[in-house]
Amino acid sequence: DKLFQFFALLNILAFMFGIWGFNILNAALSPMLRTKWKRYILRTKVLSAFVVILKMQNFILGILYFANVIPCIIPYISPSIMRKRYRPRIFRISTQVIACVVADNLALAQRASRLVKVTYRPSAGPTIITIQDAIDNNSFYEGHARQIIKGNVDAALPNAQHVLEGTFQMAGQEHFYLETQAVLVVPKGEDGELDVTCSTQNPSEVQQVVAEVLGLPANRVVCRVKRMGGGFGGKETRSAMLAAPAAVASFRLQRPVRCMLDRDEDMMITGTRHPFMARYKVGFDSTGKITALDVQLFSNGGNTMDLSRGIMERAVFHIDNAYQIDNLRCHGIVCRTNLPSNTAFRGFGGPQGMAVIENVMTDVATYLNMDPLAVRSLNLYREGDETHYNQRLEYCTLDRCWSECQALARTDQRRKEIDNFNRAHRFKKRGMALIPTKFGIAFTALFLNQAGALVHVYKDGSVLLTHGGTEMGQGLHTKMLQVASRSLNIPVDLIFISETSTDKVPNTSPTAASAGSDLNGMAVLNACQILMDRLVPIRKANPEGTWQQWIQDAYFQRISLSTTGFYKTPDIGYDFSIEDGIVMDLGESLNPAIDIGQVEGGFVQGLGLFTLEEPLFSPSNGQVMTRGPSNYKIPSADDIPEEFNVSLLRGCPNPHAVYSSKAVGEPPLFLASSVFFAIKDAIHSARTEAGITGNFTINSPATSERIRMACEDDLIRKVIFF
Numbered sequence: 177d178k179l180f181q182f183f184a185l186l187n188i189l190a191f192m193f194g195i196w197g198f199n200i201l202n203a204a205l206s207p208m209l210r211t212k213w214k215r216y217i218l219r220t221k222v223l224s225a226f227v228v229i230l231k232m233q234n235f236i237l238g239i240l241y242f243a244n245v246i247p248c249i250i251p252y253i254s255p256s257i258m259r260k261r262y263r264p265r266i267f268r269i270s271t272q273v274i275a276c277v278v279a280d281n282l283a284l285a286q287r288a289s290r291l292v293k294v295t296y297r298p299s300a301g302p303t304i305i306t307i308q309d310a311i312d313n314n315s316f317y318e319g320h321a322r323q324i325i326k327g328n329v330d331a332a333l334p335n336a337q338h339v340l341e342g343t344f345q346m347a348g349q350e351h352f353y354l355e356t357q358a359v360l361v362v363p364k365g366e367d368g369e370l371d372v373t374c375s376t377q378n379p380s381e382v383q384q385v386v387a388e389v390l391g392l393p394a395n396r397v398v399c400r401v402k403r404m405g406g407g408f409g410g411k412e413t414r415s416a417m418l419a420a421p422a423a424v425a426s427f428r429l430q431r432p433v434r435c436m437l438d439r440d441e442d443m444m445i446t447g448t449r450h451p452f453m454a455r456y457k458v459g460f461d462s463t464g465k466i467t468a469l470d471v472q473l474f475s476n477g478g479n480t481m482d483l484s485r486g487i488m489e490r491a492v493f494h495i496d497n498a499y500q501i502d503n504l505r506c507h508g509i510v511c512r513t514n515l516p517s518n519t520a521f522r523g524f525g526g527p528q529g530m531a532v533i534e535n536v537m538t539d540v541a542t543y544l545n546m547d548p549l550a551v552r553s554l555n556l557y558r559e560g561d562e563t564h565y566n567q568r569l570e571y572c573t574l575d576r577c578w579s580e581c582q583a584l585a586r587t588d589q590r591r592k593e594i595d596n597f598n599r600a601h602r603f604k605k606r607g608m609a610l611i612p613t614k615f616g617i618a619f620t621a622l623f624l625n626q627a628g629a630l631v632h633v634y635k636d637g638s639v640l641l642t643h644g645g646t647e648m649g650q651g652l653h654t655k656m657l658q659v660a661s662r663s664l665n666i667p668v669d670l671i672f673i674s675e676t677s678t679d680k681v682p683n684t685s686p687t688a689a690s691a692g693s694d695l696n697g698m699a700v701l702n703a704c705q706i707l708m709d710r711l712v713p714i715r716k717a718n719p720e721g722t723w724q725q726w727i728q729d730a731y732f733q734r735i736s737l738s739t740t741g742f743y744k745t746p747d748i749g750y751d752f753s754i755e756d757g758i759v760m761d762l763g764e765s766l767n768p769a770i771d772i773g774q775v776e777g778g779f780v781q782g783l784g785l786f787t788l789e790e791p792l793f794s795p796s797n798g799q800v801m802t803r804g805p806s807n808y809k810i811p812s813a814d815d816i817p818e819e820f821n822v823s824l825l826r827g828c829p830n831p832h833a834v835y836s837s838k839a840v841g842e843p844p845l846f847l848a849s850s851v852f853f854a855i856k857d858a859i860h861s862a863r864t865e866a867g868i869t870g871n872f873t874i875n876s877p878a879t880s881e882r883i884r885m886a887c888e889d890d891l892i893r894k895v896i897f898f
């Protein structure tokens with residue numbers, strides 16, 4: 177195979193230089209043809225013949241060049257030859273890790289893994305890849321369906337003035353963290369002790385999985401993480417998939433074992449955001465007020481349950497987004513398919529649920545020929561409204577976010593400009609959308625809403641702070657340092673966070689649900705307050721003293737200078753069994769720079785979800801075909817809006833959270849659906865001009881192919897017919 181490629185390459189080079197050589201010659205000769213030599217050359221038969229041949233030669237070589245290059249690049253493009261002759265590793269089935277190879281170095285291990293021959297006995301049943309396949313084959317994770325009912329949708333729908341039905345689908349999304357899954361396991365050499373350094377959002381789960389798989393008690397395994405190069409939910413559970421085999425190898429060999437996945441391996445085995453399908457029926461009156469909504473949600477869970485149930489719960493919780501709907505039923509079920517198990521991804525089912533109701537809003541506006549913004553404004557929640565999960569909305573700043581965003585974005589004026597532009601252009605359209613978001617901050621699983629911290633103050637006055645949250649680039653450690661500095665009333669540079677580790681803070685929840693700073697922040701606050709209480713008599717005795725002096729005094733008075741902190745979120749929770757915002761309101765932001773960064777980053781990641789990123793699978797056996805940046809496009813610098821205005825709502829303290837700050841990690845991602853609906857708005861204009869009226873669905877992501885197909889017009893019809 178290498179030889180084949182080598183000759184192909186050689187051939188291409190030879191032709192390139194051949195052409196190039198002739199071009200040089202030609203370039204050298206041709207100016208001479210324009211000088212006094214011209215008469216001489218053209219007079220001599222030979223030379224002029226040569227010139228003619230040269231021109232022809234160039235032309236012929238040009239033809240040959242392309243004729244030749246084509247066969248030489250075939251091995252790089254046609255799968256059939258690829259499958260026969262090239263890189264069997266690429267076609268390794270890899271939806272489920274079934275073995276691991278340990279070697280002295282990465283290259284050896286990867287080559288050895290290619291030698292593994294797996295004989296598959298094809299399963300009797302059909303290959304189930306998509307949600308539709310699962311529906312057709314009744315393949316679901318039974319017993320985990322989720323449903324919330326509010327009012328009486330069966331009575332309200334038939335009495336509605338108008339009823340619309342629709343189906344909306346959203347593709348999954350690859351986490352594409354810059355640092356792929358990585359783990360290092362080092363045996364301590366006695367009592368079965370093991371030290372696991374892992375790039376994970378969930379050190380306690382890695383500790384538990386490693387202990388279980390080795391039959392050790394958890395107190396023999398330490399899992400630590402200093403920071404991750406991105407997680408986005410992809411390292412909430414999936415990092416254990418790498419840590420377990422590496423721990424088995426290390427324990428058996430009693431040697432350190434390290435594993436870091438290549439990008440293609442990571443994309444083939446670690447799963448993505450859950451693809452969703454929604455079938456909905458909406459009842460509304462002629463003013464655009466929604467009176468009834470009935471939604472059936474399906475998610476693609478892949479080949480294990482993982483976090484799929486919690487993700488479906490959150491989708492059901494967020495089906496209302498920011499709108500008051502009097503009669504609502506939302507039922508959700510997780511499909512069981514032959515894909516790598518899908519998992520958490522920033523928003524955790526929230527974006528998928530909210531995208532459905534935003535699609536409904538757009539449908540209602542199109543049907544009534546109203547401005548979507550007006551329909552949304554009409555249905556927005558007001559202070560004191562009650563959601564379908566029986567939560568009364570207090571401190572509801574939605575109306576302020578909504579009106580400030582309209583004012584800052586000059587939506588009225590822009591709407592007029594866009595409509596004028598669209599009237600003047602047939603094949604170039606612009607659109608606009610304004611989208612709210614209401615995002616529930618807390619783990620839906622009640623017991624996860626807890627956090628711990630550990631504070632050591634050393635005799636020199638320096639503080640070592642450890643908390644249960646992991647740093648993945650979201651700036652959690654910075655915020656925790658701020659909390660400690662403010663509550664201990666000392667400068668930040670006296671405090672240091674070294675790492676997150678299970679032997680410092682045990683039984684931690686994953687850093688997820690955007691609750692990292694809320695939960696750990698309160699635990700850090702708790703620990704610091706305990707310390708400050710102990711120092712009260714010391715500070716009274718020496719009110720002019722410095723921090724260092726107080727610590728020295730405390731030490732010599734044998735007052736403990738170390739303490740843990742703990743926090744659990746009060747009065748939250750929803751029991752399914754009995755069925756009980758581009759202007760972001762983040763309370764009083766702890767760190768506006770970090771928060772604006774999170775809003776910008778989350779928005780751009782959402783841009784990827786709704787307009788660019790689409791994981792693709794082979795329809796025959798579910799192999800992941802999108803394995804790297806060559807055919808999976810995440811947003812890049814040129815996808816970031818040149819004019820990108822983020823503003824945080826002022827003066828709205830939130831009494832429920834640490835220093836009144838609210839979470840910011842996940843909510844901003846969904847705001848990028850405004851780009852999706854702006855594109856839909858532009859398509860609507862194109863369809864109207866092509867004489868096509870009425871509702872239409874464009875599924876997410878709104879890739880250029882989908883946009884083109886949605887702009888149905890006679891050209892498309894001809895192409896489809898042909």
Ligand SMILES: Nc1nc2c(c(=O)[nH]1)N[C@H]1C(S)=C(S)[C@@H](COP(=O)(O)O)O[C@H]1N2
Binds near residue numbers: 406650652689693839
């Ligand atoms: N730079 C960066 N920001 C990020 C992420 C990340 O991996 N990298 N993860 C997001 C996700 S999925 C979550 S849940 C939150 C977690 O951090 P927090 O709980 O401290 O907000 O950060 C969000 N912002």
Ligand SMILES: Cc1nc(=O)[nH]c2[nH]cnc12
Binds near residue numbers: 409412520523524618
């Ligand atoms: C486990 C979990 N529960 C939630 O409610 N939200 C989340 N985001 C990421 N992970 C989670």
Ligand code: MOS
Binds near residue numbers: 377412522524
């Ligand atoms: O909550 Mo983030 O880890 S999906």
